[in-house]
Amino acid sequence: MPLVVGCNPPTPLGQHGNTDDVLNKARADSLTFVLISLTQHQQQTPHGLMHLPRRDLAALSSSEWSNSIVGVLSPSAFSSENLSLGSSATVRSEVEWAMHMGIPAVVFPAVPNNAPNFSRLLHSTALLVSGSGTSIWLDVNFEPTEACYGSVQGILSSCDNASTIGLNLRFPEQESNSINKTLVHLNRFFGLPVKGVTLPTSLFLTNKKGYPTLSKKMQVVIEWIMKRGGDKIRWVIEGEQKHVPAEDNSQNNTSGYLNYLQYLFHLRSRSDVTEVLDCEEARAEASYLDYLQAPLQPLADNLEFGTYETFERDPVKYRNYESAVLLAIRDGVNLQKWGGSTNNNVVNLMVVGAGRGPLVRASLNAVKRYNATCLSSDLHPLTPRMLAVEKNPSAVIFLHSLVALEPGWAEVVRVISSDMRDAVVGEEEKADIVVSELLGSFGDNELSPECLDGAEKSGLMKPDAVSIPTNYISFIAPLSSAKLHQEAKAQAYSATDGAHGPMGQPFGFLRAMETPYVVRSHAAAQTHIEKECFTYVHPNPDLNDPTKCNSRFVRVEFEADEKYGMGNGSGYGLYNKQEAELAAAAGEGEGGEGAGAGITIHGLTGSFDSLLYRSETENLEEHISIAPQTFSVGMFSWFPLFFPLRDPVFLGPGCKAGVNIWRLGNGKKIWYEWSVDITKIIDGSLVSSTPVHNPNGRSYQVGL
DSSP, X not given: OOOEEEEEOOHHHHHHSOHHHHHHHHHHTTOOEEEEESEEEEEEETTEEEEEEOSOGGGSOHHHHHHHEEEEOOXXXXXXXXXXXXXXXXXXXXXXXXXXXXXXXXEEOOOOSOHHHHHHHHHHHHHHHTTSSOEEEEEEEOOSSHHHHHHHHHHHHHXXXXXXXXXXXXXXXXXXXXXXXXXXXXXXXXXXOEEEEEEEGGGOEEXXXXXEEOOHHHHHHHHHHHHHHGGGOXXXXXXXXXXXXXXXXXXXXXXXXXXXXXXXXXHHTSHHHHHHHSSHHHHHHGXXXXXXXXXXXXXXXXXXXXXXXXXXXXXXXXXXXXXXXXXXXXXXXXXXXXXXXXXXXXXXXXXXXXXXXXXXXXXXXXHHXXXXXXXXXXXXXXXXXXXXXXXXXXXXXXXXHHHHHSTXXXXXXXXXXXXXXXXXXXXXXXXXXXXXXXXBTTBSTTSHHHHHHHHHHTTOEEEEEEEESOEEEEEEEEEEOHHHHHHHHHGGGSBSSGGGGGGSOBOOHHHHHTSOEEOBOOSOEEOSOOEEEEEEESSOTTTTOTTOOSOEEEEEEEEOOTTTTTTSTTSSSOOOHHHHHHHHHHHHTSOOOGGGOOEEEEEEEEEEEEEEEEOSSSSOEEEEEOSGGGOOTTOOSOOOEEEEEEEEEEEOTTEEEEEEEXXXXXXXXXXXXXXXXXXXXXXXXXXXXXXXXXXXXXXXXEEO
8 A cells, every 4th residue: 555645835836836847846756646726826807806727727638637636726715705605706616627627636725713604615615526526625724632623523514524525634833742632633533534634844853864754753643644544545745845965966856845755655664554554454455445335135145256255365264263163173072072982083063154165174174183183192083074054056066066176075075055044964964063154244143143043943953062153242332434424325326226227226315324334444433442232152042942032132331532432443453552542641641631522423333253162171262353352353354334323423521322222033034223322421311312223124124
């Protein structure tokens, strides 16, 4: 993920210089884009002063205008007179011209005191550019304060969180005294649509050789933004060149920004940044960032060949499964279930939902690993007997091919083409160990409880059989993400059935906002540590109890937190304890605002932790998890489940958010319902609440 860096030359150069000259100098120094004033001169008319487009339009090709230029609106267009009615002909004409030229973004200045009229102008402009290739960058003079965030949040809310508005965080010339507060508030801003970060040259210090550098504190801040924003952030260096090394004989640096660019590249190349941005998981996830996907209908949908292949590349999941099966095998030996003699050396393994066979391979590898230990001991090697149960006809064909091609499989593997709930096996084939990977992003959202209960009821397991996974727990937490909320709203215009193409029946707003989505959250902030929701255990101890079922309800509460969930990141990835400690220090010892904390909640993020197996005879266990507190680093088979709120809610000071979530069913389908209410901590009085989303599964359900 390379950095994308541009420059904002000093006003005389950007407004009066030749665009081609400015761009050529920037390109010579490997800068990607340039900020250019959209007007170059003014003309007095009977209707007042008019801003006229640049005279050097022909100097650049259309591809250069659309790929290398960001337009800056005229400051005078935002005078009090122009804003008096919340409209500006100058702004409209400049933006229309930018749209005509294909300029990808235009920069609005920071919010002035006349915020209501400015908001109206910003919103009307956002509607104007909607559907074009042009977006708006709203400058934000970033300060680590409540007022800064509150002002920006208010502006975005008044503009209905328009998807065409992004934020350009402009750092001040003097850095904040508190790195902790800076990081805490940046974390909160990353729940808003941050598009760019601007660094003035005056923010940089000068090292012994005359080159630009940043203070240790600012290095931490910039690296944090790089790790959190990845290649989605556009970096801007602005102002006059202030650092000219005496021995710099470079033929480049024609723009005056090369040394600053090289320093940013230096920070990007540090190991703690590359470990996050250049790892295998980051490459695998890049195309999925903030991309909403409807959860699988596991009993109706059959995965495609390429989808199986993608999941099978996960380096962590199958390793942990293999280790879990090995633990179960060793337990069986230690408990004298098998392996005590040559007459008792068969272990019956069963993979339900076998797909293309990765769990079959992992389970057989576990037996091989155990047998390898028998060579140097008096233990008896085991003979595996494997049943691979799969309902997808295409995957069954692949499994038969594997049985024919893989050495030794033909003698031990039998493929059963059946729904696991209807499969029939002989008494001698009943499973000692049942292995499955039916988990969804929320643990139980792809019908793992119903499927495994069905397999147990159909008689596939011995009375003392073990299940891998043994249990799974779903987790929920509030999420601040204007981006994901925008994406959910946009689903309203998508066809209900993709097979019908763009002319199909549209999804509609209600259904779009009452559907949970699988998403690799990126432009988001998980505002609190996640809390437990539902737990399912297999084999099911309540399977034959008519008073028990798989429906669940839970209410969990989250109080306003001055740390804004720092350490949880975007809701995906391992909890960062060091960041959380920095945030705590900001609240305690560096002027943190404590109870003044407030943040907008756009939805809920769901995750899971699964105990694959806990040994009965050894102090060992194996887990897989996408919950931040216990995240399995390196695993990328699951992304979180996003439950959108139709209308975002604000969790203010002295308040707590109550999250209510139900998992319900009627024998034909399973669905979730959810709601959020905000109450005052001191007396429990209601501040605001959402309706219950998806009542009776009217918008989303999973068929049984």
